[in-house]
Amino acid sequence: MSKNITIDGKTIPFEDGQTIMDAAMAADIYIPHLCHQPEFTPHGSCKLCTIKVNGRNCTACTFPAMAGQEVLSETQELIDDRKKITQMLFVEGNHFCPACEKTGNCQLQAVAYHLNMLDDHFTHFYPSREMDASHADVMIDHNRCIFCTLCVRASQQKDGKDVFAISGRGINRHLIINSESGLLKDTDLDATDQAAHICPTGAILIKRTGYQVPIGERIYDHKEIDQVSLETEHHQHGE
C-alpha cells in the first residue's frame, strides 16, 4: 500500500525513510533551500525550507514524511518569511552581487530572485571577514559564507577528507580550515574535490575560472532556481 502526504493540496506518495523534502523533490515540487543537497546528510540549518506540517512549522529537509501529513509550502506567509530569512543571510555577510564571480551562478542570489527579494530590509552587519587565497587553485572569501556546512559535509562524505568545519557561536560563527596554519594551502584539498564546488554562494571559488561564462549563459540567466534545482538535484537524488 502506498503512503501519501499532501503538499499544498496535491497528494504525493512517499517511501519510508524519506523526508518531506525527498518526497517533494521526487514529485517535482520545489521547496526553497540552501543548506540542503540530496547527496549529503541533511543539516536543517538555513530554515528556508520551513513548511507547515499539520499547522506546525517544520524543516522539510530533516522532517520525516509520515502518512496523512498535510503540508503547506507556497503560502503567502511562508513565502514572505522565506524572503526575510534570505535577507538575514544577505545582511549578515558582505554580499556584493554585481562584483562577485559567482553572480548568475549563485544559489543565494537565485533564491533571492525566486522569492522576489528587492532589498535587504534589515540593517547590515558589515562584518570584517578575511579572504584566504593561499591555495594554488581554490580561494575562500569568508564574506560570502552562510554556514550551510555543505563544504564540510562534501569533504567528509564525498571526498573522504576533512578540510572544513564551522566554529564559533552565535553571530560569530565562521568557517575554519583543518590545517595547523589554518590556511587552505596546507590542507589536502584539490580543485577537483566536490567540496571545492559545492558552495551555494561565492565563498569557495576555483581560481582562474571567474567571469568566463558570458552574461546570458549563466545558470540562472534564463531559468529560475526551482527549475534548476528539480532538474539537477532530483537527478542526483534518483541515483
Add this chain to the structure above:
Amino acid sequence: MKQFIQDLAETNRYQATNLLRILREVQARFHYIPEEAIEQIAGLLNISRTQIISVVDFYSFFHSTPRGQYELLISDSITDHMLGKQSIIDYLSDKLNVAVGEVREDGVVSLDNTSCTGMCDQGPAGLVNGYALTRLDRPRIDQITDLINQQKPLDQWPAELFLVEDNIRRPTLLLDQPIQPGAALKALFERGGSETLAEITQSGLRGRGGAGYHTAWKWHLCYEGPEEDAFCDIDAQKQQQRYIVCNADEGEPGTFKDRVLLNSYAHQVFEGMTLCAGIIGAQQGFLYLRGEYLHLCDKLQSVLEERRQAGLLGNNILKEGLNFDIEICLGAGAYICGEESALIESLEGKMGIPRNRPPYPVTQGYLGKPTVVNNVETFMAAASIAINGGDWFASVGTEKSKGTKILSICGDCSRPGIYEYPFGTSIQTVLNDCGASDVLGIQIGGPSGTFISNHEFDRKLAFEDLATGGSFIVFNKSRNILDIVNNFTHFFAHESCGFCTPCRVGTALLKKQLDKIIGGHGSAGDVVVLEELCQLVKSYSHCGLGQTAANPILTTLERYPDLYQSRLKEISYEPGFDLDGALETARRMANRNDAGAHLAQIEANEHE
C-alpha cells in the same frame, strides 16, 4: 605541557567524549588552550583539530588567547545589575587596574562579564577561576584585590568569600521530607519496576525544567527504545544500552533551585536517577553540571562515593542485581546546553548545538542510544513518589499540574531564596510570602518565559497558566522595563549557538533594533519592524532558545506598547542607521572628538 596533556589524555582514557573535561583542565592550568595543546590532544584522542577549535570557540569558559592567572568573571544577570553589579565591576576594574574584557599587562588578572551564575539571591556575584564568589561589595573587592596582588593561591583565600547559602524559605511537600538514602530504591525493588512506573504515571509528574513533558511517558518511551527494537525479544531489549542524564545546566537567568537541591538534597537526586535506571534498565548516568557550579563538584563526588560504599550505586545495587553508576560532567559556559539534545552533544565532547528532531533522545540520545534527560527537580520528585506513591503527589496541585514547584525567587523582595508551592498557587500569594512590595511586574520562567504586569497577580503557577522552570524575578516600580528587556535580549544574542539563520542573525538583529530604539534613534515604524522580527525569530528558530528569545520584547510590547513608542523620534522619515554613530571609527582614527567631528542625524532633530 606535553607530559601534562599526555597524562590528562590517559586519565581520560583517550576518549573523545571527555574532550570538555580535558579542555577544562588545560584552561585551568594554562589559563588558555594553546595551539600546541590542540594539536597534541587531536593526536591523542584521534579527532580533528577543527573539532577541538570549534569546541574552544563555542564555550565561554575556554579561551584561545591567555587570560589572567586569576580569571575574574562578574555575573551579568539582571538580578546582579539590580544589586549594583555595574558599580561593582567598575570599582573592580579601577582597583585591579584592568579593563573589562582585558587581561592586565602583567598577566596576573583578567576581568570580564559572564551570563547569570545562579547566585541571584546573593549577588552581585562572580567567578574566580570558575569558583563562585557571592555578595560582592567594596570591602570584599578590596580584599580580593589584595589577595590577587599578593598572588595568594585560591585555597588560601578566606572561605567566606566563597560562601554560598541555600536560603530555603518555604519547604513543603518535597523539601520538608527528604528521603532516607536507599528508601526509594528499596520501594522500587519491593514494588517492581513496572508497578513503580505506574506510580510515577499516577503521580502526574511532569518535567520540572519548564517544558512539562510527562516524566513517566518519557521513561516508558526510553524503555521501549527505537521502533526497530520494539520487536526485539525481551532479552535483547534488556541488553540495549540506555543512559540517564540529569540536566543540571541551570542557565536560565534568575534560576538557582538546582544549585540548592544539589547542595542539600544530592542523595535524593542521585536516588531518582538510580530509580529511573532500575525502571528502564540503564547502566550509566551522567550529571551534567553547569560550569558555574564548580564549587559543588567535590561535594557531589563524595556523595556519589558514599552511595557506592552504601551499596546504592555501582554493581549489584542493594544486592538486587542492578548495575548503575553516575559520572559528573561539567559544562563550560553555554546556556544552550540546557536544551536536552545540545546537552547530549556536549556530553559527547562537541559544541552544544541542538539536534534535529525526530529522533528524540528517548530513542537516539547519548552516543545514539535511548536516553532519558530530566531536570534535577524531576529526579528528586520521582524518588519521593517511589516511596510515597503516586496519589500522595497527585493530591496536590491542579488537574494538569500535579504536585509542587520549587521556585528560585529573587529581585526586589526582602526574602529571596527557595520556595516550594503547590501548583495552582496565585502569584499574589508568592509575592506576599517573599516580601515584595510596590511591585511593577514579574519575570516568570526567566528571560525565555513571560513578563507579567501588576494587573495579573491573580494568575496561577501551573503549566496551563504560568509555567516556569523555577525562575521568578520580582521588579519594583523603581525599575525600567526597557533596561530589563535589553539585558535579556543581549543575553540571548550572546547565547545563541548560531546553528540556524533565524536565531543566529535574528537575535543579533533584535539586539541592534532594540538598542536603536532604546538609544533614542528609532523612528516611526521601528517598533513594527521590531515586532515583525520577533515573530520571525519565534516561528522559525530551530530550538527553544530561538523560539523564546523574543519573549522579553513580545511580552512587554504587548503590555506596555507606549513605552516603546515613547522612545521613537518624531521625524518624518526613517534613517536606516545612526549617522553620528557611524563616524565613531573615523573619530577614533583621527583622534578627534570635537563638535566638528560630529554630525546631527538630520535637521528635523530640532523639532524633537
